[in-house]
Amino acid sequence: MAGWPLLRYTARTLLAAWFILSGLFLLSRAHTDRNTFLQNSTEGNGRRLSASDQAHTTQQLLQRYGLDVPLFYVTLGSAAATGHISWRWHGSRNQYHQWFRQLLAGDLGTSYRDGAPVTEVLSQSLSYTLPLTLLAALGSMGLTLALVLWLSHRPRWRSAWLSGLHVLRALPLFLLATCLLLLLANPDVLAWFPTFGLGLEVEEVAWWQQPGRLLYFLTLPTLSLVLVTVPGLVVQLNGALQHELEQPYIATARAKGASSIRVVRHHALRNALLPTVALLSELLPNLVAGATVVEVLFALPGMGRLLAESAAAQDYPVLLGAVGLVALVRVAAQVLADGLYRVLDPRIRTHA
Amino acid sequence: MSRVRVAGFGKRKVLASGWLAGILVAAFLAPTSIPTPDLLHTTQAPFQAGHWLGTDPQGLDVGVSLLQGSRTVVLSSVPAAILTLLLGAVLGSAAGFWRNRALTTVARVAVAVLVAGLGLLFLPQLLAFPLLGSMLLVAAGALMYWPLRRAAWAQRSVAVPLDSLLMGAVNLLDSIPILILVIGVAAMQRPSATGTIALLALTCWTTAARIMRTTTLQIAARPYVEAARMVGLTNFQLLRRHIWPNTWPLLALQLPLTVAALIGLETTLSFLGVGFSPDIPSWGKLLSTVRQAPTAWWLALWPGLALAGTIVSLHSLAGLGANRSDVTK
Numbered sequence: 280m281a282g283w284p285l286l287r288y289t290a291r292t293l294l295a296a297w298f299i300l301s302g303l304f305l306l307s308r309a310h311t312d313r314n315t316f317l318q319n320s321t322e323g324n325g326r327r328l329s330a331s332d333q334a335h336t337t338q339q340l341l342q343r344y345g346l347d348v349p350l351f352y353v354t355l356g357s358a359a360a361t362g363h364i365s366w367r368w369h370g371s372r373n374q375y376h377q378w379f380r381q382l383l384a385g386d387l388g389t390s391y392r393d394g395a396p397v398t399e400v401l402s403q404s405l406s407y408t409l410p411l412t413l414l415a416a417l418g419s420m421g422l423t424l425a426l427v428l429w430l431s432h433r434p435r436w437r438s439a440w441l442s443g444l445h446v447l448r449a450l451p452l453f454l455l456a457t458c459l460l461l462l463l464a465n466p467d468v469l470a471w472f473p474t475f476g477l478g479l480e481v482e483e484v485a486w487w488q489q490p491g492r493l494l495y496f497l498t499l500p501t502l503s504l505v506l507v508t509v510p511g512l513v514v515q516l517n518g519a520l521q522h523e524l525e526q527p528y529i530a531t532a533r534a535k536g537a538s539s540i541r542v543v544r545h546h547a548l549r550n551a552l553l554p555t556v557a558l559l560s561e562l563l564p565n566l567v568a569g570a571t572v573v574e575v576l577f578a579l580p581g582m583g584r585l586l587a588e589s590a591a592a593q594d595y596p597v598l599l600g601a602v603g604l605v606a607l608v609r610v611a612a613q614v615l616a617d618g619l620y621r622v623l624d625p626r627i628r629t630h631a
Numbered sequence: 632m633s634r635v636r637v638a639g640f641g642k643r644k645v646l647a648s649g650w651l652a653g654i655l656v657a658a659f660l661a662p663t664s665i666p667t668p669d670l671l672h673t674t675q676a677p678f679q680a681g682h683w684l685g686t687d688p689q690g691l692d693v694g695v696s697l698l699q700g701s702r703t704v705v706l707s708s709v710p711a712a713i714l715t716l717l718l719g720a721v722l723g724s725a726a727g728f729w730r731n732r733a734l735t736t737v738a739r740v741a742v743a744v745l746v747a748g749l750g751l752l753f754l755p756q757l758l759a760f761p762l763l764g765s766m767l768l769v770a771a772g773a774l775m776y777w778p779l780r781r782a783a784w785a786q787r788s789v790a791v792p793l794d795s796l797l798m799g800a801v802n803l804l805d806s807i808p809i810l811i812l813v814i815g816v817a818a819m820q821r822p823s824a825t826g827t828i829a830l831l832a833l834t835c836w837t838t839a840a841r842i843m844r845t846t847t848l849q850i851a852a853r854p855y856v857e858a859a860r861m862v863g864l865t866n867f868q869l870l871r872r873h874i875w876p877n878t879w880p881l882l883a884l885q886l887p888l889t890v891a892a893l894i895g896l897e898t899t900l901s902f903l904g905v906g907f908s909p910d911i912p913s914w915g916k917l918l919s920t921v922r923q924a925p926t927a928w929w930l931a932l933w934p935g936l937a938l939a940g941t942i943v944s945l946h947s948l949a950g951l952g953a954n955r956s957d958v959t960k
Contacts, residue, residue, distance in 0.1 A: 295806035306819045355755060365755045449946045450939055451895035453902045457918060457931050465925065568808035575903055576922070586811065590818035590905045602815050606807055 285617045289610050296606035300382075300599055301375070307595035308350055308374055344391070349373045387603075388596040392589075397600040400585065405604075408574070408581035411497055412566045415504035419562070422505060423512040423555075430513075431520060431543050441514065448510035453572045456503035460576065464499060472499045500573045504566055515558060519551035526550075549623055556619050563612035567605050647944035654941055658705040661698035665910070666691055677929045685929040687920045693933055699912035700934065704941065707828055708897055712889040714832035719839025720882055726797035726840070727847025728870055733791040738779035740789055746772045797844070801837045809834050809896065814905050824911065831893055839885055846878045884949060891945040898938060914938050 341347040349369045381388060387397035430437050447455075464472045473496055523529070524547050532546045533539075571583030578584075582601055589597040621627050668690035669682070677685035677693070684694040746768055750757060757764035779785035804812070812834055822830055850856065851874060859873050898915030909916075914934040921930040 291802060292806050295803045298803055299807060299812070303815050303819075306816070310819045366752075445946065445950075446943055449891060449942045451899055451942070453899050453915070453918070454935055454938055457921060458935065461921070461925070461928060461931055465928075564808050568810040571810065571814070572899060572903065586814060587903050587905055590814045593818060595818075598815060598818055602807060602811060605811050609806060 285614065288613055292606065292610050292613070296603060299606070300603050301379075303599055303602060304378055304595075305351065305375065307593075307599070308346075311346065311595065344389070345374055345377055348377070351375050387600040390589075390597050391594045392592055392597075397596045400597055401582065401600050401604060404580060404582045404585045407579055408567070408570055408583060410493065411500055411504070411573070411579065411581060412563065412570055414494075414497060414501045415508070415566050415569075416562060418501055418505045419508040419512060422509050423516055426509070426513050427516045427520060428543065428548075430517060431524075432539070437517070441517065444510035444513055447506065448514070450507075452503065452507045452569050453576065455506050456500075456573055456576050459499055459503050459506075472496075500570075500577045500579060503573055504569050507569060508562060508566065512555065512558060512562075516551060516555045519554050520547055523547040523551045552623055553620070556616050556623065559619065560609070560612045560616040563615075564605060564609045567608055643947050647947045650940050650944045651948075654701050654937075655705060657698050658702040661702045662695060666695050666699075674924050674927050676927075677933075684933055685927070687917070687930055688923045688927075689920075693917065693929060696912055696917050697914070697933055697937055700914040700917060701937070703897075703911055703913050704894055707824060708890055708893045711828040711831040711835075711893050711897075712886060714828065715835045715889055715893070716839050716882055716885060718832055719836040719841075720843050720879075722797055722800075722836070723840035723843025724847045724870065724874070724878060726794045727844040728851055728866070728874065729791075730794045730848075731790060731792040733793050734788045735791055736786050737789055738776060738782075738785035741779065741785070742772050742776050745775055794844075797840065801840060804834060804837050810899065813896065813900065814903070817900070817905060827897075831896065835889070835893065835896075839882065839889065842881060842885065843878060846881055847874060850874050850877045887945040887949040891942045891949075894938070894942060894945075 338347065349367075349372075351373055352370070352375070353366055353368055355366060378388070385398070387401070389396055390400055426440075430440060520543070524543070526547075529542060529547060532542050537545070567583065569583075570581060571587055573579070574581040574584035575587050582604070585597060586601040589595075589601065669686060669692070670690045672682060672686050673690040674688050675682055675686045677683060679685075682692050682694070684692070684697065686692055687696070749771060750768055753764065757768075807815075813830060816830060816834075817827075856869060856873055859869055864872075898913060898918070901911070901913035901915035902919045904916070904919065914937055917934040918931055918938075921927060924930060
């Protein structure tokens with residue numbers, strides 16, 4: 280029984296993702312102007328072609344990107360001869376059908392910009408984004424736990440810290456990241472960290488130095504992501520922990536003679552974590568969205584920057600692939616949160 | 632102790648309202664013309680005659696850009712927030728009030744399906760002759776409703792799953808982070824200023840709708856609403872006179888928070904340079920110029936202060952409202 284809600288959730292999210300991707304696909308293809316597309320694609324070709332050759336090239340290009348067939352199963356078209364507008368049925372020979380069939384087979388098409396397969400482009404950029412977001416997720420969870428446990432023993436500091444965190448939570452990510460960049464990676468102030476890149480471009484880095492170097496270069500991007508996500512988590516977890524500490528079982532634990540540290544860590548924290556785990560399914564997709572900003576600012580060749588750049592260059596296949604991947608991240612985060620629920624709450628396990 | 636706290640809140644409220652009033656005044660004082668760059672003084676440090684807040688790498692005065700950015704904030708984020716809340720309020724309270732039991736008759740559903748189907752099928756003709764076509768459609772609907780009006784089977788009631796429909800739409804929008812959704816849609820075609828407002832409102836209404844749905848569900852279950860229903864008030868009278876007066880304060884509380892969230896989203900998008908027309912001045916765009924001149928701290932400091940001040944002021948106003956509503960409860 281316990282598997283059903285998760286299955287239903289996954290199905291619902293996948294359905295939503297299909298809906299959004301289809302909408303974006305139809306919008307993008309409807310906006311792809313054939314003439315400008317052809318002009319951009321043949322721009323680099325300096326040779327003058329004869330009219331027949333040009334028509335041939337045009338046909339080949341349109342066919343290569345799948346633009347030579349109608350957009351959807353039915354389109355509202357006008358017959359050339361009479362100028363009369365009518366519905367026209369195209370059957371399965373249309374762009375949407377072809378795109379969706381390829382999508383189901385795992386083929387996301389080719390990039391408009393450089394003709395590379397989208398899956399390749401995505402997996403390449405994912406190898407940079409994955410360390411960043413995972414580091415940020417682990418960092419923010421660890422920092423949240425540490426901060427909440429620290430605050431639980433210092434009630435006098437709590438309100439000051441919480442109001443500070445409220446201010447921090449209100450600020451947009453790009454502002455915080457710019458501040459960090461200007462303060463900690465600036466030769467005029469403190470040049471502790473590099474401004475951009477990943478540090479793997481230099482030849483003389485030995486393989487055993489690479490993880491350390493990667494960590495060093497990822498510090499500032501990760502720190503800015505952590506700073507944005509931690510306040511919300513701390514406010515939530517702190518509230519839940521204070522609520523749990525007022526419950527009768529805490530009095531029992533104290534009466535047994537448990538130390539205050541043991542009461543918090545052993546008895547209250549586990550129950551307080553349950554509502555916070557629900558936030559976890561939001562955390563990962565939000566980190567990916569935040570990676571867009573951070574990667575643009577710190578010039579990291581990851582997925583977020585790919586998304587922003589493909590949006591700016593109107594490279595729709597890459598854009599659609601990236602948006603679809605974010606939806607998948609959300610499903611994965613939900614599965615993870617569900618697993619964590621079971622680890623934390625034995626009652627769910629016994630019902631399963 | 633409590634008196635000190637109240638005094639502190641009062642001071643903070645005055646500060647926050649003062650700051651926001653300043654932004655409002657700046658928005659109306661800002662020059663509307665596109666400023667001419669001063670190419671002799673590019674990337675000039677602040678506190679020098681002529682350009683008190685410095686200039687950016689294109690030679691544009693930072694002070695003027697700040698003023699114009701505040702107008703963008705007032706004229707795009709505030710209308711977008713109001714639209715967002717209105718949309719969320721209407722959808723949320725309708726779903727919370729009728730839930731999945733909004734009643735209609737078989738006859739009405741049949742007529743609606745018929746008219747919609749005919750309209751789609753003859754869309755080309757409808758586009759060619761809009762006036763005649765729509766009159767014919769209405770006539771067809773009336774013609775169908777006339778015989779069904781008396782038939783017993785057609786007068787049986789059918790439930791419209793308003794609530795499920797709304798929650799489906801909310802889940803649809805929430806399945807992808809708003810920033811990525813807006814980037815994706817805005818990439819298709821750079822929206823105009825109005826289009827941007829519409830896009831933001833259409834993607835951000837889910838929070839307001841959730842809140843309104845929950846409170847309407849709670850209020851509609853109270854005994855006094857049941858009593859008013861027994862007296863014979865219609866649904867709209869119930870909603871307008873007995874439910875909205877109790878739900879709109881929550882929405883009013885959401886206004887500063889929504890404005891703050893939309894300012895954050897709008898400046899982030901301009902910072903990324905995605906989706907917005909590049910000639911709309913914005914604090915986010917001003918902040919992004921610091922990437923071209925990393926040593927020019929004034930390019931980040933002034934817009935950063937303006938942005939942080941505005942967002943924190945809005946949040947502290949909302950926090951105050953929350954405390955006050957708790958007290959009156």
